[in-house]
Amino acid sequence: MSFVLETQGLCKSFGGIIATDNVSFKLPAGARHALIGPNGAGKTTFVNQLTGVLTPTSGRILFEGADITDWSVRRRATAGIARTFQINQLFADLSPLESVTLAINERENAASEWFRPIGSRTDIVDEACALLETLGIGDVRDARVGALPYGKQRLLEIALALAAKPKLLLLDEPAAGVPESEREQILDVVARLPDTVALVLIEHDMHLVFRFARTISVLVNGALFCEGTAEEIARDPRVRQVYLGEEDVGHG
């Protein structure tokens, strides 16, 4: 089986605090994987090392077999690792169309062109429009991003990540803080993502996790606590004890 992503003995400490503790992890192509764990388990720290925002203290990260441990954020992004952020990281003064066009420009190496007006590559603009339509935010494509409702901003987070046509997509709590009425739209979008992209979902919400993930890793105190299929994790009494508590998780 080929693995898109692999970490070998990944460790990260901040002073005396060990945020990532010897995590060895393999992600097969086309995976639908969830990374769960209680608050402060080190999920976001782990993701930040995968994307290059943080440098691990020790250990290696492999992407499609290549050692990317020392690669910059940008190089990883160009290689096909995309992420969304737990807290929206958008371009407030641009429109959704401009934001996505920019991301596609970067993918197509068209973004350093300084003499050509932005809209002149119609193939890129059309692709941006199509992507916004797919995510159900085509109607607000010319609005100011900063003025969009929160749910639409969350969808734009995903659109920006998808514009890069990633091979690996890391979704950091995509539905966090979204009102119930707009939640379903985000879940649908996540469920409809093509199999060519391997997904890692970092999530608190167990309904979302069990609806979407085929495999799950549980992170506790920075270390991998256990791994398995969604069913195995749901049935595992240790997981219930350490993480799920008394909460009912009876979804398949």
Add this chain to the structure above:
Amino acid sequence: MSMTQPPKSDAGAQMLAGARWRWHEGLFWLAAIGLFFLFGDFIPGVPTRLMLLSEIISLGLLALSIDLVLGYAGVVTLGQGAFFGLGSYVAALMAKAGMGAFPLSDPVVGLLAAAAVSGFAGFVTSFLVLRGSDLTRLMVTLGVALILAELANQMRWLTGGADGLHGVIMGPVLGQWDFDLWGRTAYLYSLAVLFVCFWISRRIVNSPFGLSLKAIKGNALRARAIGVPVNARLVAIYTIAAAIAGVAGALLAQTTQSASPDMIAFHRSADALLILVFGGAGYLYGGLIGAGLFRVMQDVIGNITLQYWQFWLGLVLVLLVLFVRGGVIGLIEGMRDRLTRKGDAP
């Protein structure tokens, strides 16, 4: 969100339309040409003011160069005057060495040389502003400017020290038009150079490259995550802006036929930044309008109360920054939106 949705192929056309020239831009440039006939000693009784207007153009071009780095890429700088001063010394030294003959005393050759030298200085120092917060950038750019100003002051054999360079003899523009006493050639030449630099800047900000600058300003973290080479883009725009600042400085040196420590002094950086914020950053026209208003205010208030003009300038600036987003242009946009009830400003 009740607007009907246009077919998607229109989206490109819409974006292109955003880069199209507007009628009020045509008006602006026509007015600039009109000033030539109004103040060019053609009408009896109207004072000749073309030298002052040429100086305003040079100052406006400097503010425009700051707009590229601050208004679009979000990099604050207090050192743009250094590139301006460098450009003015390069142009003056070349013309002086050329003794009025081609090629060294040719104005356009001088401009290109100033752009090259200032651009190179910008490229080298750009690596200092890549890291750090706004405060670090302010201090680093200020430091670079102070170093260059002191070098100009100390290298007396080259720059004339505190006395500056005088007796600079410029050749005719394009071998055709000599600089005259009324400043007619100076003004039209400055205006033409301003327009060319403005046109290039306008292409830049409306290009994919310009869009990525706005993204970097908006959120550098996200820009990196979608693959924008943030540092390379900042180096590029800082270099371009330094070259334009060098052209602005060269213009002032050529039209006044001199270069002095005043042209590289710190206050020029501060004035230009103030002018840009006053006029409105992020519109390209803000620096030009700001430079005009700044000098006119200096004149008008200076005539009423010579000592306190900076007091009134400061007061206007504080009010503008506190209550209006986007300076004078922001004020005009706000009023227009209220009149047309359009809601979001474009």
